[in-house]
Amino acid sequence: xxxxxxxxxxxxxxxxxxxxxxxxxxxxxxxxxxxxxxxxxxxxxxxxxxxxxxxxxxxxxxxxxxxxxxxxxxxxxxxxxxxxxxxxxxxxxxxxxxxxxxxxxxxxxxxxxxxxxxxxxxxxxxxxxxxxxxxxxxxxxxxxxxxxxxxxxxxxxxxxxxxxxxxxxxxxxxxxxxxxxxxxxxxxxxxxxxxxxxxxxxxxxxxxxxxxxxxxxxxxxxxxxxxxxxxxxxxxxxxxxxxxxxxxxxxxxxxxxxxxxxxxxxxxxxxxxxxxxxxxxxxxxxxxxxxxxxxxxxxxxxxxxxxxxxxxxxxxxxxxxxxxxxxxxxxxxxxxxxxxxxxxxxxxxxxxxxxxxxxxxxxxxxxxxxxxxxxxxxxxxxxxxxxxxxxxxxxxxxxxxxxxxxxxxxxxxxxxxxxxxxxxxxxxxxxxxxxxxxxxxxxxxxxxxxxxxxxxxxxxxxxxxxxxxxxxxxxxxxxxxxxxxxxxxxxxxxxxxxxxxxxxxxxxxxxxxxxxxxxxxxxxxxxxxxxxxxxxxxxxxxxxxxxxxxxxxxxxxxxxxxxxxxxxxxxxxxxxxxxxxxxxxxxxxxxxxxxxxxxxxxxxxxxxxxxxxxxxxxxxxxxxxxxxxxxxxxxxxxxxxxxxxxxxxxxxxxxxxxxxxxxxxxxxxxxxxxxxxxxxxxxxxxxxxxxxxxxxxxxxxxxxxxxxxxxxxxxxxxxxx
Amino acid sequence: xxxxxxxxxxxxxxxxxxxxxxxxxxxxxxxxxxxxxxxxxxxxxxxxxxxxxxxxxxxxxxxxxxxxxxxxxxxxxxxxxxxxxxxxxxxxxxxxxxxxxxxxxxxxxxxxxxxxxxxxxxxxxxxxxxxxxxxxxxxxxxxxxxxxxxxxxxxxxxxxxxxxxxxxxxxxxxxxxxxxxxxxxxxxxxxxxxxxxxxxxxxxxxxxxxxxxxxxxxxxxxxxxx
Numbered sequence: 010x011x012x013x014x015x016x017x018x019x020x021x022x023x024x025x026x027x028x029x030x031x032x033x034x035x036x037x038x039x040x041x042x043x044x045x046x047x048x049x050x051x052x053x054x055x056x057x058x059x060x061x062x063x064x065x066x067x068x069x070x071x072x073x074x075x076x077x078x079x080x081x082x083x084x085x086x087x088x089x090x091x092x093x094x095x096x097x098x099x100x101x102x103x104x105x106x107x108x109x110x111x112x113x114x115x116x117x118x119x120x121x122x123x124x125x126x127x128x129x130x131x132x133x134x135x136x137x138x139x140x141x142x143x144x145x146x147x148x149x150x151x152x153x154x155x156x157x158x159x160x161x162x163x164x165x166x167x168x169x170x171x172x173x174x175x176x177x178x179x180x181x182x183x184x185x186x187x188x189x190x191x192x193x194x195x196x197x198x199x200x201x202x203x204x205x206x207x208x209x210x211x212x213x214x215x216x217x218x219x220x221x222x223x224x225x226x227x228x229x230x231x232x233x234x235x236x237x238x239x240x241x242x243x244x245x246x247x248x249x250x251x252x253x254x255x256x257x258x259x260x261x262x263x264x265x266x267x268x269x270x271x272x273x274x275x276x277x278x279x280x281x282x283x284x285x286x287x288x289x290x291x292x293x294x295x296x297x298x299x300x301x302x303x304x305x306x307x308x309x310x311x312x313x314x315x316x317x318x319x320x321x322x323x324x325x326x327x328x329x330x331x332x333x334x335x336x337x338x339x340x341x342x343x344x345x346x347x348x349x350x351x352x353x354x355x356x357x358x359x360x361x362x363x364x365x366x367x368x369x370x371x372x373x374x375x376x377x378x379x380x381x382x383x384x385x386x387x388x389x390x391x392x393x394x395x396x397x398x399x400x401x402x403x404x405x406x407x408x409x410x411x412x413x414x415x416x417x418x419x420x421x422x423x424x425x426x427x428x429x430x431x432x433x434x435x436x437x438x439x440x441x442x443x444x445x446x447x448x449x450x451x452x453x454x455x456x457x458x459x460x461x462x463x464x465x466x467x468x469x470x471x472x473x474x475x476x477x478x479x480x481x482x483x484x485x486x487x488x489x490x491x492x493x494x495x496x497x498x499x500x501x502x503x504x505x506x507x508x509x510x511x512x513x514x515x516x517x518x519x520x521x522x523x524x525x526x527x528x529x530x531x532x533x534x535x536x537x538x539x540x541x542x543x544x545x546x547x548x549x550x551x552x553x554x555x556x557x558x559x560x561x562x563x564x565x566x567x568x569x570x571x572x573x574x575x576x577x578x579x580x581x582x583x584x585x586x587x588x589x590x591x592x593x594x595x596x597x598x599x600x601x602x603x604x605x606x607x608x609x610x611x612x613x614x615x616x617x618x619x620x621x622x623x624x625x626x627x628x629x630x631x632x633x634x635x636x637x638x639x640x641x642x643x644x645x646x647x648x649x650x651x652x653x654x655x656x657x658x659x660x661x662x663x664x665x666x667x668x669x670x671x672x673x674x675x676x677x678x679x680x681x682x683x684x685x686x687x688x689x690x691x692x693x694x695x696x697x698x699x700x701x702x703x704x705x706x707x708x709x710x711x712x713x714x715x716x717x718x719x720x721x722x723x724x725x726x727x728x729x730x
Numbered sequence: 731x732x733x734x735x736x737x738x739x740x741x742x743x744x745x746x747x748x749x750x751x752x753x754x755x756x757x758x759x760x761x762x763x764x765x766x767x768x769x770x771x772x773x774x775x776x777x778x779x780x781x782x783x784x785x786x787x788x789x790x791x792x793x794x795x796x797x798x799x800x801x802x803x804x805x806x807x808x809x810x811x812x813x814x815x816x817x818x819x820x821x822x823x824x825x826x827x828x829x830x831x832x833x834x835x836x837x838x839x840x841x842x843x844x845x846x847x848x849x850x851x852x853x854x855x856x857x858x859x860x861x862x863x864x865x866x867x868x869x870x871x872x873x874x875x876x877x878x879x880x881x882x883x884x885x886x887x888x889x890x891x892x893x894x895x896x897x898x899x900x901x902x903x904x905x906x907x908x909x910x911x912x913x914x915x916x917x918x919x920x921x922x923x924x925x926x927x928x929x930x931x932x933x934x935x936x937x938x939x940x941x942x943x944x945x946x947x948x949x950x951x952x953x954x955x956x
Contacts, residue, residue, distance in 0.1 A: 413842070
């Protein structure tokens with residue numbers, strides 16, 4: 010909760026005197042890893058952030074993409090891991106709240122939420138179940154109340170998150186380009202604090218999130234109030250329409266300290282703030298507490314003096330508090346006063362820009378050891394193994410989760426959750442597909458290839474709806490960066506994401522870094538999460554009825570790379586081997602071809618092949634379609650490997666395509682002309698999903714039985730304990 | 731035809747309902763804030779879904795004491811068509827304009843899914859175009875959607891033909907699988923499912939025509955009144 014000695018020295022030198030205690034508190038909040046990115050900032054510069062659709066504005070926390078016809082889409086991703094690990098309901102709920110306000114700060118209306126949740130082994134660990142259930146409730150209660158649909162995400166369980174939780178929330182906004190809030194301010198403008206009162210909750214939250222979770226400091230967790238958040242959304246948009254907002258910033262990590270210094274720095278202005286004017290929840294709070302409280306549902310607004318009365322009127326209509334707390338000057342100072350007495354006065358630029366660090370990095374020894382580990386011999390009964398996998402928590406249907414989220418409100422959800430990617434309709438007649446993906450099991454074995462794989466998987470999911478990827482957000486979650494081995498995994502993942510982003514020309518429009526994710530057993534597995542947005546001009550490919558005789562094609566090569574697969578980890582409890590690798594040229598060739606086929610209307614259903622491999626992906630198609638499928642393994646393009654591996658390998662760049670028999674020739678002709686590895690691997694019909702090689706049945710399951718297990722197992726697991 | 735959409739603090743389906751009335755059915759829709767007076771020339775009023783006052787205390791109970799409710803009550807007394815959807819239904823019940831109560835779902839969870847309704851009363855302003863027992867594919871989205879009425883009230887509902895919609899399955903242990911009811915006169919209808927989420931084929935994975943008939947019934951009713 011305090012500055013490092015060298016940081017204090019740096020600060021003293023910069024401001025030319027010893028900082029007083031209030032100043033130290035303010036700077037400590039702002040220079041926390043959480044707010045300042047001091048470990049990561051230097052390295053993040055390698056990510057490509059520009060592109061024809063990208064719009065850059067001053068002081069934005071969210072990325073903006075032009076989707077044509079005068080409209081924009083905004084997107085942001087954040088996590089709330091430390092708070093959720095201690096108090097999952099409030100931590101997850103306020104995680105939603107924070108990212109929503111970032112979308113709102115651009116002047117766009119939030120239209121979707123996605124969440125990525127990760128916990129320990131819920132089959133064996135009742136604490137993990139408790140965290141999971143309460144995090145889901147927190148997200149549901151918050152998002153549902155706001156009337157913003159939660160349209161997708163992912164849930165994963167892994168022992169590396171024991172006694173911990175990763176709660177990532179992404180949000181998407183939509184609005185008119187000419188109504189984006191172009192942050193600016195002039196001397197004499199008024200600074201207003203709008204929304205909830207400032208209390209003692211969340212004090213030091215940013216520092217709490219910037220350290221290993223050794224003390225369960227519940228007071229550092231913020232308290233959610235979605236009702237106030239909803240009123241803030243409506244009041245802010247109305248104030249924007251009335252020209253009452255010159256600049257706006259959400260109060261998140263670091264509270265007022267962060268919002269004031271970053272706004273002043275970004276706009277090149279000075280801000281003088283009087284803490285006695287801040288509306289408080291408790292009367293006896295001291296200035297440092299007021300400056301670093303992370304109470305939720307608050308916005309900092311800069312308005313023209315002439316517009317102040319109108320802004321106050323709007324706030325009155327929605328019955329939200331609105332205090333005039335400061336003024337804008339041209340001296341570029343962040344000045345904090347208590348009535349007339351000056352408590353802090355420092356250049357905003359100094360406060361907002363922590364001295365950056367050069368952390369050492371070293372390749373962990375475990376990587377090569379695990380790579381060389383002897384891989385398990387195949388299971389005998391592969392039907393049983395497949396059924397077990399379908400019922401495993403990471404693969405089973407997540408209906409229990411998304412059924413608690415209102416995913417219809419806003420009447421945009423054209424493709425609903427439960428398939429590769431949900432799709433929203435936009436006001437200009439276009440469609441937006443959004444997906445987030447992570448894969449810590451792959452990233453643990455090979456952080457660079459694993460991160461690229463997450464990126465490709467998110468793209469594959471979006472592409473399976475017929476949308477072209479237009480932008481990406483990344484959320485990089487790792488353990489303690491002071492550990493060179495952890496820091497190496499961060500740098501490797503970042504490089505993988507950058508390589509993929511550059512090759513595909515998909516710009517990174519936003520993101521977040523979350524470090525110090527440590528459990529009592531050590532650092533979490535590297536968990537970069539990638540969110541991809543895709544745009545489609547035509548009605549997207551959603552669930553369609555699969556008919557008897559429809560054919561199944563597999564695009565892409567299946568390789569002997571089962572490291573980090575669900576098969577190895579869940580069935581054998583084996584961690585090791587080589588994780589799936591991306592060949593960028595092949596990756597793009599396959600994706601372009603699949604997108605082309607879908608956009609030409611030649612495909613009925615497209616499904617990405619990922620967790621659990623080919624066997625699981627085909628079963629999912631059969632179970633959701635309520636129809637059997639027979640797959641000839643001999644027709645699967647593959648490297649030579651033992652028989653069971655082709656079923657469960659999680660090789661990337663693979664897509665399952667369902668098509669009417671009559672179009673099969675045209676499709677195979679096209680794929681051949683593009684020189685793509687593919688196979689016409691099966692046909693639909695009957696009531697079983699089966700995999701045969703020659704005359705031998707390798708695995709076979711009744712579709713209804715498989716569906717029952719897959720659909721209900723997660724719900725049963727959670728409701729019985 | 732002029733339809734008022736009432737907005738309470740925390741309403742969140744108001745914009746969806748407005749869009750459907752105005753852009754899908756070309757009606758003259760107007761928003762009214764919960765503190766507004768309702769003009770005399772309105773033909774119908776809709777109370778949309780959402781979380782008025784954040785569902786504090788009990789869903790709908792605070793909004794039921796809003797200033798606008800006295801005007802809604804006057805319109806109800808005059809026999810004007812009034813529809814409450816989801817939170818709007820909860821508000822009508824809490825205001826005493828409809829009998830019974832809406833309780834927490836037995837799963838204790840919020841539920842968002844598609845289901846099917848069966849039309850049990852085709853004499854209300856919102857159902858007159860349906861055949862009895864006709865089915866409507868429609869989504870629900872609620873945490874407090876379990877309709878409950880005591881035995882005497884349920885008997886009265888049956889006797890007076892006040893049960894408008896029933897679920898085709900036991901979705902949340904609502905008494906008698908009730909999804910929507912009306913007042914004795916039939917002009918005030920409340921329903922938990924969301925017709926505004928089902929009228930456009932693009933977002934309706936099943937069949938949007940039945941849901942359309944809820945709004946077409948209203949248009950026919952108002953047309954006939956004039």
